[in-house]
Amino acid sequence: MDLNILWFILVAVLFIGFFILEGFDYGVGILLPIMGKTDTERRVVINTVGPVWDGNEVWVLTAGGAIFAAFPHWYATLFSGFYLALFLMLVALIIRAVAFEYRSKAEDPKWRAWWDRGIVFGSLIPAILWGVALGNMLRGVPIDADMHYVGTFFDLLNPYAIIGGLTSLSMFLLHGAIFLNLKTSGELSERALHLTRRIGPVTTVMVAIFIVSTYLMTDSFSRLGVNPGPIPIASLGALFAAAYFVHIGRLGWAFLMTSVNIGLSVITIFMALFPRVMVSSLDPAWSLTIYNASSSPKTLTIMSIVALIFIPIVLAYQTWTYWVFRHRISIESELTY
Template sequence: MATTTVWFIIIAFLWTGYFFLEGFDFGVGVLLPVLGRDDTERRVLINTIGPVWDGNEVWFIVAGAATFAAFPEWYATLFSGFYLPLLAILLALIVRGVAFEYRGKRDDARWRRRWDRAIFWGSVVPAFLWGVAFANLVRGVPLDAAHEYAGTLGDLLSPFALLGGLTTLTLFVLHGAVFVALKTTGDVRRRANRAARVMVTAAIAVGGLFLLLTQLLYGKPVTWLTVAAAVTGLAVAAVAGARGREGWAFAGTGTAIAFAVATLFLALFPHVMPSTLDAANGLTTSNAASSPYTLKIMTIVALTFTPMVMLYQGWTYWVFRRRIGTHHIPRPVA
């Protein structure tokens, strides 16, 4: 297997891990005003992801760094052509991170409500725009002969791209609802289960339509299998959620996200950024890659350190595996 193909697979793996882990973070943020009826319940929701949300974002940083090192031409064209959407995502992530840290700095209800809104919008914006960005990668964008983006912001907002954004948003909200149900007790858990039953229907409808269109327009024979696996994951989540099997439901939503990402990357390969102006202008794993020596050194580093990082992150989740409820939240001191 060519080294460029290996790195395409590694980058696909990193994005899959990011969407799987950060997906439920986004979902919890979107559901914060829905599932949390008072400040104590909202603190429970935030505490479900408190120990892990910043670690989950590391996957995004590593995916971006890996793209820069392995496929610099792809990185340059992507970040210049998608500048405004990616800037909006970065600003939203910054605001959300600040909100998590600053929310409890003052004992003031209005202060906390403002930061709660920041968490909500800081979760909605990237959850939607990531889907828009990846739908555009699969669909293709206008690239000229120099591999420069030759379109406008409006070219990135096609109906297919907007449907991709709605797909990631609904999938992440469903993933977050199931995660909250898995991690909490009492009223918050019951509301999360109800929200998951509503969201799984929306995810099947929106996500199923997007994956079907992706398959019909850009798919390959092998992607029928990944589309079927993603839909099966949603079906498992629906059945398990209805039976109160929250662990299986979470596995189902995670499977759906993983195979949805696999569908997009398989439909994209061997391109990394197709051109809608002329197929010859598109970027592929060959013409966008670094030198073979650079890829060889990167492969050694990745195979050495990636398992260590995954073991450490798995240990973190094991330490914070127990459910939490409102009785775990300390009462304010007068």
């Protein structure tokens, strides 16, 4: 296989893993004040993701490193053009990480309340901005012939990108609500199920709007790229399947379906982009592709060997982590602890 295509696929796979795993992290963080009415309940909610949230973020770090090494021009244009948005996301993620670590350092309710707000803020902002970023990559941003972003921060706040941000937010909220149902018990589990049933229809509508908007507001399915065919429809169908499994009380299958929905959504976006990685709204000929934005063949070859060795190790370790922390968490266990 062409190594440029291989690394484009690998970057897509890394983002699929990141959005599936970190997606429920974001959802849990945003739902924290709704799910947790008392300090003990909030501790339970936080501890559902406590052992895994930082490991989940490794996926996006790896994806960023892969883009930097395999497609340096993509990395340079993306990070310079989206600088303010990515800086805001980084600040939010730092606040979130610090909040997870420092929340329990003091018994003062005000102390914990402020760190809880930090968790909500640090989960909400990335959940929106990832959708905004992907939306802009699909729709196109001002990129000149030298691969330089020549727009402003406000160029990124267009209707299509905002729809993308609201869609990613709703998807992660649903994913997180179902995860909380699986990881908690008693009243908390029932509360998560109630939230799941309220969020599900909103998410389905937002995904449908995003699909229609992609057809109407981008050139993804009419010009360059690969026609995704039934994949966007299958993504929407996965949400209907999730609703069915929620209705019959099979939340494990519902979580699998929201994971499928997220995965197929990312596949749709990358297939719609291919062979581009960023679309120029000034001139389609100035778009960045997997060829004009890539590293040398030698670099891609070395990276492929390294990836072949280390990715299975990372996958094995993370699988083991999830297996160790697979049990439900209850209020009683937190009080005992």
